[in-house]
């Protein structure tokens with residue numbers, strides 16, 4: 001009984017290959033376990049914050065604050081549906097909100113200055129004006145009430161260079177994590193104001209982040 005050199009080498013190679021395979025499996029198991037028990041801490045996987053369409057991006061500080069809330073609530077990411085708006089975009093957002101949820105819901109959301117814009121919508125609709133005319137009248141009213149709205153912290157999406165104001169899609173947060181998400185956001189103390197779906201908003205969470213001076 002003897003082993004020649006080629007057999008020995010073959011045995012060594014085969015042991016080496018088995019060990020390599022084993023190590024690979026152990027590594028896969030470790031990564032898998034790390035993913036289950038501490039997905040962000042172990043693997044540095046930042047929450048994925050994306051935008052529903054083309055819009056001005058929020059600041060790095062605001063994004064960081066939102067990411068920390070998502071991480072605390074163990075939510076892997078979210079979609080931002082709106083940030084800063086021009087008066088034209090604000091008129092369209094308010095118009096669409098009223099079409100989707102009605103005038104009464106709108107009156108709960110936008111504050112006293114916004115209610116004047118809602119009044120314009122109601123009057124224009126009663127007068128059977130078309131969408132273009134209604135939007136133009138609403139935009140003119142927004143420009144009219146904006147100085148008062150800025151003073152009273154209303155209509156926050158329009159012309160607020162001191163704030164990052166953004167909406168997070170309700171549907172982008174898994175339903176079983178929405179409670180943890182809003183609790184983490186409120187507990188963080190990082191935001192000037194947060195409005196959830198039970199506070200006037202319907203399909204989003206509204207966030208206001210005060211930029212550092």
Ligand SMILES: [Zn+2]
Pocket residue numbers: 157166167205206207
């Ligand atoms: Zn909002």
